[in-house]
Amino acid sequence: MISRRSMLRTGAGLAAAATVGAPAILHAQTKTLKITTWGGKWGDIMKATVLPAFEKEFKCTVSADQAFPFMPKLQASAKNDPLYDVFHTNSNEQWSALTEGLVMDKFTTKEVPNVADVYSWSVSDKIVGVAIFTSAIGLGYRTDKGLTPPKSWKDLADPKLAGARGGYIIPVNSLGQCHLMMLGKVYGKGLQDLDTAYKALEQLKPIKLVDFTGQMEKMLLSGEVSEGVIHDSGVYRYDGQNQPVEFASPSEGVMALEQVLNVPPGSKVKELAFAYIDYMLRPEVQKLLAEGVWYSPANKKVKLDAKYDAKLLTTPEKVATLIQPDWKWYNARKDDIDARVTKILKS
Amino acid sequence: MSAAANRKPFDAGRAAYLALNLLLVAFLLAPIAIVVVFALNPTPYISFPPVGVSLRWFQKFFAGSDFMNALFLSLWVAACVLVLSVVIGGACALALARGRLPGRMFLTAFFMSPLMLPAILTGLALFQSYLLAGIGRPVWGLIMAHTLVAVPYVLRTTLAVLHNFDHRIEEAAAVLGASPTRVFFEVTLPLIQPGIFAGGVFAFIVSFDQFPVSLFLVMPKNETLPVVLFNYMKFDLDGAIAAASMVSILLALSVVLALERLIGLKAYVKL
Secondary structure: OOOHHHHHHHHHHHEEEEEHEEEEEEOOOOOEEEEEEEEOOHHHHHHHHHHHHHHHHHHHHHEEEOOOEEEEHHHHHHOOOOOOOOOEEEHHHHHHHHOOOOOOOOOOOOOOHHHHOOOHHHHHHHHOOOOEEEEHHHHHHOOOOOOOEEEEEEEOOOOOOOOOOOEOOOHOOHHHHHHHHHHHHHHOOOOOOHHHHHHHHHHHOEEEEEOHHHHHHHOOOOOOOEEEEHHHHHHHOOOOOOOOOOOOOOOOOEEEEEEEEOOOOOOOHHHHHHHHHHHOOHHHHHHHHHHHHOEEEEEEOOOHHHHHHHEEEEEEEHHHHEEOOHHHHHHHHHHHHHHHHHHHHHO | OOOHHHHHHOOHHHHHHHHHEEEEEEEEEEHHHHHHHHHOOOOOOOOOOOOOOOOOHHHHHHHHHHHHHHHHHHHHHHHHHHHHHHHHHHHHHHHHHOOOOHHHHHHHHHHHHHOOOOOOHHHHHHHHHHHOOOOOHOOOHHHHHHHHHHHHHHHHHHHHHHHHHOOHHHHHHHHHOHHHHHHHHHHHHHHHHHHHHHHHHHHHHHHHHOOHHHHHHHHOOOOOOOHHHHHHHHOOOOOOHHHHHHHHHHHHHHHHHHHHHHHHHHHHHHH
């Protein structure tokens, strides 16, 4: 984990960089940029370092909303005067927002120059806007329960894990939705083979379900769950804390949990919003956040310290294991899926 | 008489009654007990039996500027809501009970309606209204929203007192020469005070714990404690949440005890 000292040092570096590189037009104005952002360690780093440096460089104020739910608030505000100028969510919500005309589709390198340096997953056809980080969704497991480290998604169905495996309340959690699609892939014809996925889900019972990934982390730490679906950062963040938990990337591939930034078309400070996204893609900002919260950076030029580089998706080979779900397809049938999985899991 | 003769026969009905009451008390207190255990347990997750006693989560809570800002904002909002709802709810109750207003039943139902709507819808509706009116999400907007859902509590408790109110006492004061203002402050208000203050206690607690209405109305860096706790829980589910809950419970209890000392809740019990 990144230390306070190194965070401050990097912050000072970011502040020093504030003297160069910013478009003159932005320097001439004081504006407010309204963004959504996460809480937790991510929020701490943003508030302590990343946002103050951005405000200084672009002579603006950033109003960062950490209070969920973001999507209904954006929906409720006027399209020509949206509540947010930069919309940070996971990919599934970005697709919903695009369907309703609340966000832009893609950015050009003219709008966000650093897009030229990102991995292909960051701007693939499965992404609306641009993904600035991703986590890998795989399996977390206890190392003190005599379990063989999981190699396949199918290992979660091991009868020995009955009642000690963990999953999510699928209608409200995108990791659970990814897991469902992955069940279709590993047991059937592909991510969209829902009938097979439902049957495989049935076989995972009894399974402990949670709403948030934070709850899954705690269930793994407390031993309430011996193996469960989780993103790599949810396990790696306990690195060095002597906790008996480890992350496994199944051989069939890991699912992508992208952190996506986008801009509502009606934003009054669109140039500043683009500048913010470009700033978030800068190698130094990417490195700071990637090492702070164990997210894999989107920018190919980022050089992480060895400890992080060994575990995160920082090479083309490792990136190739990443599977991006088709959220447009999923969202279109979400109501039916929710009804079906609720029926399966409530019994 | 012998001791054996004095001994009462076993009363199965009474025993069942006591057992049921004990079960109910345990049911009500069990969540608080779990919160206490979690708050004092040093592990970053819920474990039972606890492995020790530590104040690290309380230290984290009180050292966190986000938590402290949210706590003070929640207290400030709740205090404002208490005053506003007591004034508005008390006045409404008097008008409804004494004013011979046309459509009295409708008005009573109207004022009570915030309790019947899901609070999340009230929050969303107010959020949209504020945005349409172009006022954004100021703190006073949050206070007004909380007041909206808190007024019915004051209204109901005050109406309950006024239901058994003896008007002849006011008439006697008036006959003896007291002005309407003096009658109100020296006769009416002291008599309905238990109902108003009991409603005020509810209003304070409803505002302090309010989550669904606040969810849409809080501004960045101006978030109330329940909203901060909810967001914190999504990323860091540790004992700081339990410590915050303990602090909330103790604060609510302090308000009740303070009002008990000031006006005496025994008066409310008579309701």
